[in-house]
Amino acid sequence: MPKEASITRHPSHVTEVSQAIERALDWLLRHQYPEGYWWGELESNVTITAEHLFFTHILGIGSQELWEKIARYILSEQRPEGFWANWYGGPGDLSTTVEAYLALKMAGVDPNSPPMQKARDWILSQGGVEKTRVFTKIWLSMLGEWPWEATPMLPPELVLLPDWFPVNLYSFASWARGTILPLAILRVLRPVWPIPEYARIDELFPRGRENADFSLPRKKSLWGRFFYGVDKALRIYERRPIRSLRKLALARAEEWIVERQEADGCWGGIQPPWVYSLLALYALGHPLESPILQKGIAGFRRYSIEDERGFRLQSCISPVWDTGLSMLALQDAGLPPDHPALVRAGMWLLSQQIFVGGDWQVRCSARPGGWAFEFDNDRYPDTDDTAVVMMALLGTKLPAKAKEFALSRGLEWLLGMQSKNGGWGAFDRDNTKTFLREIPFADFGELLDPPSVDVTAHVVECLGRLGYRRGFKPLDRALRYILREQEEDGSWYGRWGVNHIYGTGAVLPALRAVEFPMDDPRVQRAVDWLLSCQNPDGGWGEDVLSYHKKELRGRGPSTASQTAWALLALIAAGKARSDAVQRGISYLVSTQTPDGTWEEPYFTGTGFPTDFMIRYHLYRHYFPLMALGRYRRTVEGGTG
Numbered sequence: 001m002p003k004e005a006s007i008t009r010h011p012s013h014v015t016e017v018s019q020a021i022e023r024a025l026d027w028l029l030r031h032q033y034p035e036g037y038w039w040g041e042l043e044s045n046v047t048i049t050a051e052h053l054f055f056t057h058i059l060g061i062g063s064q065e066l067w068e069k070i071a072r073y074i075l076s077e078q079r080p081e082g083f084w085a086n087w088y089g090g091p092g093d094l095s096t097t098v099e100a101y102l103a104l105k106m107a108g109v110d111p112n113s114p115p116m117q118k119a120r121d122w123i124l125s126q127g128g129v130e131k132t133r134v135f136t137k138i139w140l141s142m143l144g145e146w147p148w149e150a151t152p153m154l155p156p157e158l159v160l161l162p163d164w165f166p167v168n169l170y171s172f173a174s175w176a177r178g179t180i181l182p183l184a185i186l187r188v189l190r191p192v193w194p195i196p197e198y199a200r201i202d203e204l205f206p207r208g209r210e211n212a213d214f215s216l217p218r219k220k221s222l223w224g225r226f227f228y229g230v231d232k233a234l235r236i237y238e239r240r241p242i243r244s245l246r247k248l249a250l251a252r253a254e255e256w257i258v259e260r261q262e263a264d265g266c267w268g269g270i271q272p273p274w275v276y277s278l279l280a281l282y283a284l285g286h287p288l289e290s291p292i293l294q295k296g297i298a299g300f301r302r303y304s305i306e307d308e309r310g311f312r313l314q315s316c317i318s319p320v321w322d323t324g325l326s327m328l329a330l331q332d333a334g335l336p337p338d339h340p341a342l343v344r345a346g347m348w349l350l351s352q353q354i355f356v357g358g359d360w361q362v363r364c365s366a367r368p369g370g371w372a373f374e375f376d377n378d379r380y381p382d383t384d385d386t387a388v389v390m391m392a393l394l395g396t397k398l399p400a401k402a403k404e405f406a407l408s409r410g411l412e413w414l415l416g417m418q419s420k421n422g423g424w425g426a427f428d429r430d431n432t433k434t435f436l437r438e439i440p441f442a443d444f445g446e447l448l449d450p451p452s453v454d455v456t457a458h459v460v461e462c463l464g465r466l467g468y469r470r471g472f473k474p475l476d477r478a479l480r481y482i483l484r485e486q487e488e489d490g491s492w493y494g495r496w497g498v499n500h501i502y503g504t505g506a507v508l509p510a511l512r513a514v515e516f517p518m519d520d521p522r523v524q525r526a527v528d529w530l531l532s533c534q535n536p537d538g539g540w541g542e543d544v545l546s547y548h549k550k551e552l553r554g555r556g557p558s559t560a561s562q563t564a565w566a567l568l569a570l571i572a573a574g575k576a577r578s579d580a581v582q583r584g585i586s587y588l589v590s591t592q593t594p595d596g597t598w599e600e601p602y603f604t605g606t607g608f609p610t611d612f613m614i615r616y617h618l619y620r621h622y623f624p625l626m627a628l629g630r631y632r633r634t635v636e637g638g639t640g
Contacts, residue, residue: 044314152440171433178277271313325388326622370385382426421481453506464513491529492526530580537558541555
């Protein structure tokens, strides 16, 4: 737990803040990799690691030593009540707990041990295996613990539908299409790689396996009922498919998957499409020794962590994101543009710009020029990383021609990715067919990538730093989108961070960057909302459950990253000398650890709201450093 803030006074003068900045600067510079980048752990929940155990069982590449390390890590994350949660301090999640329980059992943990008994009791109290989500049931089907027939239909013929068809593969978000297609192959082939008898989970069926309810859950909406009927029709087709069409679909799907393997062996830089693609290819007959499987398996090494807690697998890695934000923090803290750390990081980012095509080209004709989140994810650059990287490069002294070219191509790509409503999604343009959320498969996460305020705000801030102002049509459209999306309470929703503090913390600096009048009533409403959310200790925090509970917006234990987001917004709004900002700065100064960083066990990053939450281990550092640096610069400059 982070130590409690004891706020008895404001920082007496800027010197106290400067000392905190220097400590944070030293910490961040010490953690830069020799190649120039920064890279912190991206922590999620135990399903990623549990599924890695299932994966190694299926391919026959697991070892008892690895499985025991996995078990040690999973047990370290169990809550006293017996369950596993999807984020720190969150409620128990049934599917996560079932997957953890099965992984532990497969690893040889005594099912009669207290941790297993408590997990089993909690699972049964929640309805057992029958109530788990689709992804969990698909894993159980592959392991022989759930019938394939009791999972939603996913026809591989989807890959044959043209781009203009109302529903096609590219109607789904990048991460979803990369997951759905290999799952469609697995759903058709229905492979089973049974687990040992000792690991079977009959005890998790409350009424016994023979009396289990294997029916699909029904959605009550009109679209939900429609897609339930489609599922029934597809089951009829499944009994007697058109063989030539099915053969062609499987071949095209296989080709589509093979073409999208990245240089490091991954798919999309994230675990779900990666692991399902490997399993689909394996089920199709690709031998374990084939280059594509060998490269894919080897790629997991970069995503894995081994320490005293055991073995865990990251769902994704964030070196480009961490590097861009670290550079912005260093610049805010006063590092000169020609500082070796910034130059080294800037040169590394230049080397990461993507000039090859990807799925985004289905709806965008701009030339490539963006950046991705990970080391090797050339097919899926994203607008959020691109905007942050470009801002970081702007403040760094680099070879003039290389820098100008990178910014020019990055801007061209960003502008090409703007959606019709004026906003930006992360990976695709106009990915907005909301009715697809009602398909039976969609009971977890997000299948779409519509424009979001936080991503759009980062692009707007980037445009502002590049010198664009109102009157530039793409910027005007973006501002109209952002202002339309403001909530009644004055805040903005945060799609990729928790939550309204993140969204609001992105918007106000963006408005300031394009010289939007900060005395506008809409800005003042946002300021008033932030002020109303400040905690007694001077900090800000927001519970993950604010995604579902309106009363929790802006409410929660103070964290370093969320406090920083609120401060960045208030400083941008001209409130640097206000009592609220002074108290927030005091919170950051007083909670800084002796080695120069901050403690933050809370998950303040978002993958899929509440379904998949993220703890970026560097958020606790570079965002507070940004806030302290901008505060000092503003106060010293007399503009706050």
